[in-house]
Amino acid sequence: MGNIIKFQKKQQLCPVCGSENFDVIISPWVEEADPTKLYGAASGIRGTQQLVSCLSCGMIYENPRYDAEAIIQGYMASQEEEHDSQYSMRVHSFYKTLKKHATRIPPKGAKVLDIGTAGGAFLDAAKQFGYDAYGMEPSADLVERGKSRGLKIEQGTIENHSFEPGSFDMVCLWDVIEHLPDPKSALSEIKKLLKSNSILLINFPDIGTWQAKLVGKRFWWILSVHLHHFNRATIKDICARTGFAIFHFQQYWQTLEFGYLERMAVHYKIPLATLITKLTPNFIQRIPISYYASQTTALARTSK
Numbered sequence: 410m411g412n413i414i415k416f417q418k419k420q421q422l423c424p425v426c427g428s429e430n431f432d433v434i435i436s437p438w439v440e441e442a443d444p445t446k447l448y449g450a451a452s453g454i455r456g457t458q459q460l461v462s463c464l465s466c467g468m469i470y471e472n473p474r475y476d477a478e479a480i481i482q483g484y485m486a487s488q489e490e491e492h493d494s495q496y497s498m499r500v501h502s503f504y505k506t507l508k509k510h511a512t513r514i515p516p517k518g519a520k521v522l523d524i525g526t527a528g529g530a531f532l533d534a535a536k537q538f539g540y541d542a543y544g545m546e547p548s549a550d551l552v553e554r555g556k557s558r559g560l561k562i563e564q565g566t567i568e569n570h571s572f573e574p575g576s577f578d579m580v581c582l583w584d585v586i587e588h589l590p591d592p593k594s595a596l597s598e599i600k601k602l603l604k605s606n607s608i609l610l611i612n613f614p615d616i617g618t619w620q621a622k623l624v625g626k627r628f629w630w631i632l633s634v635h636l637h638h639f640n641r642a643t644i645k646d647i648c649a650r651t652g653f654a655i656f657h658f659q660q661y662w663q664t665l666e667f668g669y670l671e672r673m674a675v676h677y678k679i680p681l682a683t684l685i686t687k688l689t690p691n692f693i694q695r696i697p698i699s700y701y702a703s704q705t706t707a708l709a710r711t712s713k
Contacts, residue, residue: 418473423463424592424637425647431461431472435626441633444475448483453632455678460631460638466646469616469638477590480636481566484547484588495665496530498697502663503534503583506706513657513708514608515540519578522602525585529555529562536560543577545570567595574601579608584704586613586644587635596651600711607711609653612661613639615705629679630703644707653709661704668694 422429439456441447447454461472507514515521517539523531526544528551535542544562546552555562563571567589580599589595599609614630615621617640621628631638639647645655671689674682 418475421470421472421474423466423468424470425468425643425650426463426466428463428465430464432464433459434462434469435460435631444479444483447475447633448480452673453634455632457633458631466643467640468643468646469640471636474636480588480590481547485549485564495669496528496533498665498669499530499663500533500537501697502665503531504537505664506661507534507538510610510657510659510706510708514610515578520576521579521581522572522577523581523583524567524599525582525588526555526562527551529558529560531581531583532560532562533558540579543572545572567598572602575604577602577607578604579610581610581612583610583612584614586611587630587637587639590636592637593647593651596647596653600652603711605711609648609709609711611644611648611707611709612704613644613707615703616640617642618703618705620703628703641705641707644705648707648709649712652712654712655707655709657708659706660701661706662699662701663704664697664699666694667696667698670698670700 423431435458437457437459439454441454441457447457458471459473460469462469518541520541521535521543523535523542523544526532526546527548529544532542532544532555542561544555544560545565545567546555546562547564547566549564552562552564565571580603586592586595596609603609614635616628616630616638621630641658648655668689671682671686671694675686
């Protein structure tokens with residue numbers, strides 16, 4: 410109960426433009442006051458947030474919200490065995506994506522940093538691609554999993570790390586920016602880590618897709634762990650305000666086992682998911698499925 414008493418939700422300014430003016434667009438329908446439950450797993454909880462839309466720039470974000478200390482504590486204590494169970498599938502997806510973007514990203518031999526690297530699947534793919542790859546991850550459990558695979562990962566956040574300024578040719582945020590308590594400040598810190606004319610890769614759940622608009626408040630990426638909900642316009646805006654110029658957008662397709670996708674659908678309370686999962690034979694659950702779930706990859710260059 411200590412965390413519930415200690416932490417209180419507070420009003421937030423727009424994370425992109427700093428405006429205090431907003432309209433409420435989604436009200437919560439699930440009550441959960443414990444930050445360790447809200448932020449202690451990547452899958453999060455649905456229906457716990459009040460989401461607002463900034464009247465100045467259109468950014469959608471959680472408001473009010475617990476402060477950064479509560480959120481980071483939840484991330485650091487996170488146990489992600491289920492997420493890590495798809496490690497080889499995630500490596501495969503990342504490697505295919507690197508090959509797809511090969512003409513737009515730094516060449517082999519470049520030094521890259523993956524922030525929020527989880528168990529290191531992207532680092533594994535980056536090594537196979539020919540990069541000198543480093544990772545940063547707040548979860549102690551996932552850091553140990555990554556290190557056991559021989560990967561270079563340190564436990565920490567963008568506000569607390571040991572990397573030297575101007576160290577990297579590319580920094581990646583794979584499904585991370587929506588988790589960050591202060592994404593604008595984080596991007597400013599990331600720019601310090603990059604060499605001049607380097608690349609920032611951001612992969613994010615895109616609330617501007619037709620799928621998101623179709624399902625409204627039931628959009629599967631509206632989760633307690635997702636503090637901010639970007640579309641292409643707002644991700645471009647926040648990048649421009651922090652010294653980055655986006656030059657390419659692309660849908661992100663990944664491959665995961667059908668059974669894992671079923672379990673996630675059950676967790677997110679997708680209609681009929683529980684029944685379908687019970688009826689699915691084990692051999693079908695192990696089949697790799699390539700899918701698009703409203704995620705967008707943005708590539709940006711450092712600007713003056």
